[in-house]
Amino acid sequence: MSDPSARTLRLLSLLQARRYWSGADLAGRLGVSVRTLRRDVDRLRELGYPVEASRGVDGGYALAPGAALPPLVLDDDEAVALALGLQSAAGSAVAGMAETSVRALAKVVQVMPVRLRRRVEALRGATVSGWNPGEVADAVDPAVLTTVALACRDAERTVFGYAPPGRARTERTVEPHRLVSLGRRWYLLGWDLDRGDWRVFRLDRLDAPRGTGAVFGPRRFPAGDPAAYVRERIDTAWTRYVVEADVDAPADAVRRRIGRWATVVGERPGGCRVRIEGDDLDWAAAALVVTGAPFRVVSPPEFTAHVAALATRCAAAAAP
Amino acid sequence: MSDPSARTLRLLSLLQARRYWSGADLAGRLGVSVRTLRRDVDRLRELGYPVEASRGVDGGYALAPGAALPPLVLDDDEAVALALGLQSAAGSAVAGMAETSVRALAKVVQVMPVRLRRRVEALRGATVSGWNPGEVADAVDPAVLTTVALACRDAERTVFGYAPPGRARTERTVEPHRLVSLGRRWYLLGWDLDRGDWRVFRLDRLDAPRGTGAVFGPRRFPAGDPAAYVRERIDTAWTRYVVEADVDAPADAVRRRIGRWATVVGERPGGCRVRIEGDDLDWAAAALVVTGAPFRVVSPPEFTAHVAALATRCAAAAAP
DNA sequence: GACACAGCGGACAGGATCTGACCGCAATGG
DNA sequence: CCATTGCGGTCAGATCCTGTCCGCTGTGTC
Numbered sequence: 001m002s003d004p005s006a007r008t009l010r011l012l013s014l015l016q017a018r019r020y021w022s023g024a025d026l027a028g029r030l031g032v033s034v035r036t037l038r039r040d041v042d043r044l045r046e047l048g049y050p051v052e053a054s055r056g057v058d059g060g061y062a063l064a065p066g067a068a069l070p071p072l073v074l075d076d077d078e079a080v081a082l083a084l085g086l087q088s089a090a091g092s093a094v095a096g097m098a099e100t101s102v103r104a105l106a107k108v109v110q111v112m113p114v115r116l117r118r119r120v121e122a123l124r125g126a127t128v129s130g131w132n133p134g135e136v137a138d139a140v141d142p143a144v145l146t147t148v149a150l151a152c153r154d155a156e157r158t159v160f161g162y163a164p165p166g167r168a169r170t171e172r173t174v175e176p177h178r179l180v181s182l183g184r185r186w187y188l189l190g191w192d193l194d195r196g197d198w199r200v201f202r203l204d205r206l207d208a209p210r211g212t213g214a215v216f217g218p219r220r221f222p223a224g225d226p227a228a229y230v231r232e233r234i235d236t237a238w239t240r241y242v243v244e245a246d247v248d249a250p251a252d253a254v255r256r257r258i259g260r261w262a263t264v265v266g267e268r269p270g271g272c273r274v275r276i277e278g279d280d281l282d283w284a285a286a287a288l289v290v291t292g293a294p295f296r297v298v299s300p301p302e303f304t305a306h307v308a309a310l311a312t313r314c315a316a317a318a319a320p
Numbered sequence: 321m322s323d324p325s326a327r328t329l330r331l332l333s334l335l336q337a338r339r340y341w342s343g344a345d346l347a348g349r350l351g352v353s354v355r356t357l358r359r360d361v362d363r364l365r366e367l368g369y370p371v372e373a374s375r376g377v378d379g380g381y382a383l384a385p386g387a388a389l390p391p392l393v394l395d396d397d398e399a400v401a402l403a404l405g406l407q408s409a410a411g412s413a414v415a416g417m418a419e420t421s422v423r424a425l426a427k428v429v430q431v432m433p434v435r436l437r438r439r440v441e442a443l444r445g446a447t448v449s450g451w452n453p454g455e456v457a458d459a460v461d462p463a464v465l466t467t468v469a470l471a472c473r474d475a476e477r478t479v480f481g482y483a484p485p486g487r488a489r490t491e492r493t494v495e496p497h498r499l500v501s502l503g504r505r506w507y508l509l510g511w512d513l514d515r516g517d518w519r520v521f522r523l524d525r526l527d528a529p530r531g532t533g534a535v536f537g538p539r540r541f542p543a544g545d546p547a548a549y550v551r552e553r554i555d556t557a558w559t560r561y562v563v564e565a566d567v568d569a570p571a572d573a574v575r576r577r578i579g580r581w582a583t584v585v586g587e588r589p590g591g592c593r594v595r596i597e598g599d600d601l602d603w604a605a606a607a608l609v610v611t612g613a614p615f616r617v618v619s620p621p622e623f624t625a626h627v628a629a630l631a632t633r634c635a636a637a638a639a640p
Numbered sequence: 641g642a643c644a645c646a647g648c649g650g651a652c653a654g655g656a657t658c659t660g661a662c663c664g665c666a667a668t669g670g
Numbered sequence: 671c672c673a674t675t676g677c678g679g680t681c682a683g684a685t686c687c688t689g690t691c692c693g694c695t696g697t698g699t700c
Contacts, residue, residue, distance in 0.1 A: 033661080069428075071332065082421075111386070295637050343646065358649080377646075
């Protein structure tokens with residue numbers, strides 16, 4: 001361990017693996033004298049990573065939170081957990097969070113050893129995403145997601161198969177521009193080389209993407225905000241409904257149980273009104289079932305009919 | 321940028337920020353000659369990070385997956401996404417995944433700048449966890465989780481408030497030993513200094529934990545496997561039920577929609593039998609509702625009654 | 641097949657850096 | 671008051687690092 005730069009990296013990882021280190025310990029681990037260790041610590045501090053030192057008996061060093069996040073040194077298990085966590089965060093509904101998660105995920109996956117990638121694949125089967133179950137069928141393969149994200153970041157020409165609804169699968173060659181997450185779907189905005197025009201692709205209809213290795217120069221996207229462009233272009237025909245219902249349970253309790261899917265829009269003693277938006281009436285009904293409380297449908301009429309049908313369905317299910 | 325170790329770190333981060341770099345670009349960014357850049361690249365390779373180089377026109381450098389994950393250099397947004405992702409992964413049901421996620425999360429949080437930590441806090445409110453809603457009330461505060469995880473890792477004596485069910489909150493001083501995740505609850509196994517014995521604490525009943533700074537020597541846990549010990553000690557009295565039902569929908573479709581909560585235990589043409597385990601009958605009923613298909617309750621009798629009640633509840637809800 | 645491009649790596653010399661040793665000093669806690 | 675532990679100055683010698691120069695080797699294009 002003679003090389004200073006290797007040692008600096010190693011020191012950083014040691015300081016992340018355990019909080020408190022005595023100077024002698026660290027010096028021993030790095031195979032240098034304490035004096036040199038002190039110099040290394042100084043170097044880290046100059047690089048902006050605040051290493052705190054305490055003197056006296058039980059003194060030692062600890063890496064404190066600083067202005068910037070230091071390079072994270074993670075072991076195998078942690079890396080796998082991270083990849084899985086980011087995958088689930090990629091399905092998050094928070095604006096902007098999904099894109100960022102995918103970016104980070106792509107970064108990690110790019111340099112992740114193959115054996116770890118295999119572990120992630122294997123575990124992904126076991127950990128189903130927490131998405132609205134009605135949408136799981138449309139879920140994007142994380143491998144596709146990260147491949148495309150990397151291609152966007154690196155401006156790398158990409159080939160993939162694409163199957164528009166009702167039409168045959170074709171091969172496309174595209175200069176990927178931006179990934180856009182709308183609702184719970186992912187879209188790729190890119191310049192279609194075969195068509196010679198900007199196109200929007202739904203990621204769940206896209207398969208086997210691979211970079212060609214060819215890097216393209218920056219092509220200006222003319223239409224301003226990519227997200228807005230995608231929003232205009234996509235098929236907004238799928239039924240979108242807004243369900244409202246009165247629930248005979250305190251707003252707090254309701255929020256606790258179904259706050260993820262519903263918003264409380266009105267409150268009264270012992271009850272509240274909730275609104276559920278989505279594109280699956282069964283799901284809305286299920287949410288109201290989970291409250292465990294009596295409720296009354298306010299709107300829309302289709303939902304009233306749906307719940308009535310559900311009543312007979314349940315009655316039949318409980319019949320001997 | 322004269323210091324080699326700073327430069328090495330920076331090179332690593334550049335290689336993570338973009339995939340392909342030409343030698344000249346990298347040298348320019350680092351403020352050194354191409355020759356020195358080559359030497360730096362060699363250094364990285366010696367450290368075990370496989371930097372691939374390609375020659376000829378459009379040649380350049382790229383960081384490839386190697387034997388070990390290189391230190392990850394993340395920007396602010398990515399770090400926040402990572403923390404949120406790991407938080408949700410900490411609620412994952414996959415064995416062992418939860419513990420690892422928490423460990424990684426603790427590692428990140430320890431060195432995360434305060435401003436980022438605040439952003440994570442703020443966003444956590446917005447992104448509700450994907451847990452079984454029936455359990456959200458028992459959710460552990462991630463701050464508590466990470467603090468305790470760090471204390472375990474660093475063998476740091478810890479003080480916290482603890483409120484056993486039905487008894488008053490008391491202050492405890494503990495040498496934390498292991499975090500155990502069982503079902504969807506978290507437990508801390510530790511040596512209670514006041515009681516002079518090993519104790520198990522439920523993390524959702526624990527508040528305001530803080531390290532005392534005192535590091536304790538390794539105290540051997542005598543009873544073998546901590547997880548088994550905790551499993552024995554905890555209150556297993558909460559009702560646990562197993563619901564089975566026949567659903568008139570193909571197994572594939574059912575799995576796609578409610579695979580997260582139910583397992584398909586039998587298959588027949590056009591239908592299948594599912595099993596749902598948990599501690600909330602409403603939740604099981606909701607899962608069946610989400611299938612959108614007719615079903616029949618097989619067992620247990622309580623559930624038949626529950627579904628019958630649900631039928632009347634729905635009928636009432638749909639009544640004008 | 642010739643050519644340009646871009647990475648590879650040897651050699652070299654001057655200068656900068658790094659290291660361990662030794663020193664006294666400054667907090668800290670018992 | 672004392673042991674412990676980190677801090678930082680100084681020094682000398684060894685080491686390294688850097689830019690320059692050069693010829694070589696793949697790669698893709700014309």
